[in-house]
Amino acid sequence: MLSHSAAHLAPPARSRIRRQARTTFGTVFLLVFLVAVLEGAARKWVAGSLSLPLVLLRDLLAVYGIYYAMRYGGFTPARPAVRLLLLWSALVLAWGLVQTIAGEGNLAIMLVGLRFWLLYLWFGVAAALLLEPDDVAAICKTTLVLMVLMAPLVVLQHYLPPGSFLNRQVDGDEDRVFMMVGDIVRTTGTFSFTLGYTTFLAIAMPMALHYVLGGDGKRHWLYALVVLGSLLVSVLVSGSRATVLLLPGLFAVAALCTLLFGRAVAKRRVLVWAGAAVLIGAVGMAVFSESVEGTVQRFHDAAEDEDFSDRVGTMFLGESEAYAKPSLLGAGLGRGSNLASYLERGEITFMLSETETGRTIEEAGLLGYLYVALKFTVCVAGLWLAVGAARRSGNSFAILLWLVATLCLLTWSLIGQLTANVLGFLFVGFTMAVTRLARQGRLARTDGRARPRRPR
Known part of the structure; x- marks a missing residue:
């Protein structure tokens, strides 16, 4: 028991409860994240019927x-x-009800829409307010471990035929496996x-680059090489044009921010890691030459179909068709989601625009x-605040995160696809x-130890 003279030094009971609540919330955050990352494996390799329960x-x-968060974390x-x-x-609720009354949707689809528009938005805002440095460190570590462990898997998927167990769903056939070009599988x-x-x-890219460029310690070089190598290999065999473009761009920004805001030792280290990245990338391109050729072919085919700048503009601003027939109310909340298409048609198709901005406008009209x-x-x-924080602290992690978060909010299928909806709002x-x-x-260093709060 505390003595009377020391009693005033103890934190208030409510503060202790909130700190514990925030740690518990971080655990829940990790559980949601892990289910989102691993539920596809259960559906793909165990049974497709596990999708709904998961x-x-x-x-x-x-x-x-x-x-x-509301009960114990002060999320009120x-x-x-x-x-x-x-x-x-x-x-959003009122808008959905008006749409339903006006005949632009039905109650079931509206409930689907409310789930896509609100559930993980609430969870993401709670995370923004309640996650603590230890939670951030645990989330980063978990993400990087998953990425490293997944790297051998995607390499196997790259080399195996589409009909192999690792590439097709247990109750599906190889015709439904998405291909890069020819007989090369999209991992x-x-x-x-x-x-x-x-x-x-x-999501893993900014965490990996922050760890590689910002860490120190005797074992850091070994771990950082594993992380950087896994990231580069994963990107090379992914077959994703956006991912292939994002990695070098994000690395360049990370290096530039380190040179502008980082400590002297970090500035010297970034040049070494830039050279290491080039070397590992060159070796990876030689080893996975078929994947590189396939990705280049995808860029070439896309360039023949549409201009690159037009494609980028469409990704951020939506298709022109979304603006051609403006609607005040929209087609109905949730109607552009894959879950709604499955409920209405029994198959997953695009009932509205393919891009997030176009889908949002078509679903919700003026609200969109x-x-x-x-x-x-x-x-x-967010970018403005991140730059300000980097200038004061020398830590540019938030800048890297906001660059990806900008892509997330404006281009990912947040209201259209179940996995993107969860991962997107969690990441934001x-x-x-x-x-x-x-x-x-108070941002934790890459070694997981929290920085002490600066005295005011």
């Missing part, structure tokens, strides 16, 4: 995380962010489709325009949490 498990974990309307979230949720890792794996790689504008605003504000929430901790001077 999706329900993932969503229930998210609901529990939100409840726990007392916070301005929660009040704004409540206002947005009420607006999927533990996911059931290529989109999930490329999304995971995009507002949603897109809000996402643009969040991206600009994680990015916001890292930015908050960096601005507070």
Whole structure:
């Protein structure tokens, strides 16, 4: 028991509860993330019927995380962010009801839409407010371990034929396996489709580069070589044009930020790692020459079909068809999702635009325009805060995260595809949490130890 003289030094009971709640919330965050990464493996290699139970498990974990954050973590309307979230949720719900009454949708599809638009948005905002440095370190470590362990798997998938056990679903056939070119398979890792794996790689990239360029210690060089090599190999055999373009661009930004904001020792180290990356990349391109040729062929074929700048513009702004027939209410919340297409048609197809912006506008009409504008605003504000934090602390991790988060918010299928919906909002929430901790001077170093809070 504390003496009377020392009693005032103990933190208030409520503060202790909140710290414990935040650690527990971090555990729930990791569980949701792990289910999202691994549920495709169960569906692909065990039984397709496991899809619905695992999706329900993932969503229930998210609901529990939100409840726990509200009950014990201070995630209440007392916070301005929660009040704004409540206002947005009420607006989305009202819009969906008006659409249903107007005959632009039905109740089942609207509920699907509310799940895509709101559930993981709430969970992501809770993560942004509640994740602590130890949680951030654990999430980064888990992601990098998964990426390293998945690298041999995707190499095997690359070399094996489409009819092999690792490439096709247990209850499917090889005709449904997505190919790069010819007989070269698009690797999927533990996911059931290529989109999930490329999304995971995009999430892992800033964490991997931050670890490689920012870490130190006797064993760091060995671990960093494993991480960098796994990342480069995974990208080379992925067959994804976006991923192939993202990695060198993100590495260049990471190196530039280290030179601008990093410590002197980090500036010297970045040149060494740049050389190592070039060397590992050259060896990888020689070893996986077929994959490189296939990826180059994909770029060539795409260039013949459409201009590169037009493609980039479409990715961010949506297809022109989405603007051709403007609708005030939209086609109905949830109608552009793969789950809605399965409920209505019994198959997963695109009922609306393929791009996220186009789908958002077609689903929600005027509300969709507002949603897109809000996402643009969040991206600009996030990058601004991340740059400010990097200038003060010398840590540019948040900048790398926000570059990928911008792609996530504006181009990933957040309201259209189940896995992208979960991973996308989790990643944005994680990015916001890292930015908050960096601005507070509490961001954990790459060795997992939290930086002490700076005295004011």
